[in-house]
Amino acid sequence: MKVTKVEAFEVRVPWVERLGEHMGKAGMPPEGAHRFVYKIYTDDGLVGYADGPDARDLIPKIIGHSPFEFMLDDSLWPLQVGLYDLMGKALGLPVCKLFGPVYRERVNVAYWSHCFPPEVLADEARRAAEAGFKVHKIKIRPAHDPVEQVKAIYEAVPEVQVIADANCTLWLVSKAVKVAKELERYNVFCMESPLPQQNIEGYKELKSKTVIPLAMHMGWGSGSEWTPNPITAIESRMVDYFVVEEHGARAMLNSGVLAETAIGEASA
Structure with a gap:
């Protein structure tokens, strides 16, 4: 062929x-x-x-x-x-x-929205729930109050979990802690990249002060000046989840190896 x-x-x-x-x-x-x-x-x-x-x-x-x-x-x-x-x-x-054994038959797929006003997110959340989505990922940026954004989704469909992706824009640990503590009353699955990702100690401090799991973005520059090497991130236990956005089959397989290393067993 x-x-x-x-x-x-x-x-x-x-x-x-x-x-x-x-x-x-x-x-x-x-x-x-x-x-x-x-x-x-x-x-x-x-x-x-x-x-x-x-x-x-x-x-x-x-x-x-x-x-x-x-x-x-x-x-x-x-x-x-x-x-x-x-x-x-x-x-x-x-x-x-072609990549190995099948680890699971079903995976969660999140509905996605950018940094929209709270009332728009509430409408989108209802649409997501009607379509069968259980998770709604949103962007939280300085343009809108992240607490009001998540609150709007919760009041519209309390059963839908929210992934709040700040793209590192909460900047300060003190601000991230304040936002996280306010979000704890809602159905938040995790906060993604709340702080600049090279701030390992900042992530560890934030993690110690909130029950909301933390995630970091991996790929498109991992190990560069803006985000730590994934192995360093795993060893430091700075986050609970990795959001993997790698390009290509080899990169995907390498991410699987990192996951196995992180939890000490076969995973996907």
Whole structure:
């Protein structure tokens, strides 16, 4: 099986009308999401599908080659899902079987909202609950009071858990502690990146002063000046969860190894 052709379709998806203005105010592109969808053809008639950013410059690298040649080549990550789609189809296996045993049959999927006003989040939370979501992830930024945002969701659908992602914008431990203590009365699953992530001691202090679990973002710069090396974060016990946003199959497998190291047993 060799790749013979790749078609790239540029896709622009506008935000739903009720949220367009709010997405723009939150700093997102006002015109909506801009993606590419890829159809990868092979000489045996199979077709694999992927989506991601513009990776048309990578297409020549896979033409004439077997998808199996690129199993752990994360430099091709925008096309990699399509290559794995082809491998799974060729072997008659679900793609997860190409990485190891299946750890669980079901996983939670969170509804997602940007940093919207409380009344908008309340409406979105009701929509999320009606659609069957049990977790609602929101952005908390200086533009709105995070306590009022979470309170609005709780009053609308108290059974839905909230992930409050500050993107490091609470800045000070004292402020993060104040916000966390006020959020404890609501159904908060965790606070993600409340402080700049290199502030390991700050996270440990915050963790000691709230019952709300803490999470940090891992990927796109882990080990750089803005976020600690994941091993350092694990050893310091600065957080309870990692939100993994790595690109590629090898990076995903490495994240699994880190998880096993952190808890001392096989995990996913």
